[in-house]
Amino acid sequence: MKHIFTKDALAGIDIFQHLTEEQIDVLCTQIKKVHYKKNTEIYTLGVTPEFVYIIEKGSVKLGITALNGKSLTKEIVYDNDIFGENIFTNNPQTQEVAEAMTDSVLLAIPVHIFRQLAVKNVIFANQVMSLILYKLQDIETRLQNFVFCKAKERIVDYLFRSGQRRGIKIGFKECLITHGITHKEIAYLTDTSRQTVARIMNELKRANFIHYESRKSSKILIRDMVLLQNYRED
Numbered sequence: 001m002k003h004i005f006t007k008d009a010l011a012g013i014d015i016f017q018h019l020t021e022e023q024i025d026v027l028c029t030q031i032k033k034v035h036y037k038k039n040t041e042i043y044t045l046g047v048t049p050e051f052v053y054i055i056e057k058g059s060v061k062l063g064i065t066a067l068n069g070k071s072l073t074k075e076i077v078y079d080n081d082i083f084g085e086n087i088f089t090n091n092p093q094t095q096e097v098a099e100a101m102t103d104s105v106l107l108a109i110p111v112h113i114f115r116q117l118a119v120k121n122v123i124f125a126n127q128v129m130s131l132i133l134y135k136l137q138d139i140e141t142r143l144q145n146f147v148f149c150k151a152k153e154r155i156v157d158y159l160f161r162s163g164q165r166r167g168i169k170i171g172f173k174e175c176l177i178t179h180g181i182t183h184k185e186i187a188y189l190t191d192t193s194r195q196t197v198a199r200i201m202n203e204l205k206r207a208n209f210i211h212y213e214s215r216k217s218s219k220i221l222i223r224d225m226v227l228l229q230n231y232r233e234d
Contacts (some may be wrong), residue, residue, distance in 0.1 A: 013054060015082060018123040032108045036100040046093045051108035052084045058104025062096050073188035074139060076101065086132050087111055146191050152200050154190040156231050163222050173224040
């Protein structure tokens, strides 16, 4: 793996925006570009992490596996997302499994370099901590939804939060989700089935809460973010 990065190549990655010129120079010599085929494991549970990753292209599923073999998807990350960043706990081993859901290109930052940046740059450290807290809050929201909400409400809530986080605002009300989400992925993250997601998405489309083309269901247009946020199942 070659060191092929320049300052311009890192300029578009949000989490690096507040690094100094010297810190960017260090990154340019240390980041490695790695390729993973679809369904390839990136790291597994209980190993000492070597890298923190940023997705240049593709999608990665993060999850945990119980003793009975059942798995739970914690998160799916896409282009420009970071994962494996929770390396500041007393337990040095990984607490999740990471698997490429599509052919993916990742930027791998050595753990010791990532830690050095957090120690030397307070703004960068705050960004990383905010990201970790956001992910913990997201898991807490999912747990509450699973206990208290029906399937349709969980799916609606996920669509709304996806629009908030990664959607492109169009006009005053509409929001376009374009990061390649599929019915299967929504099912993973709402603790439902793909069939349930397909049925409810069709219902939401017929009711004009959302719109998507049948051949391009990975792009979802939310008609009105406020109406979707206030939606409740009858």
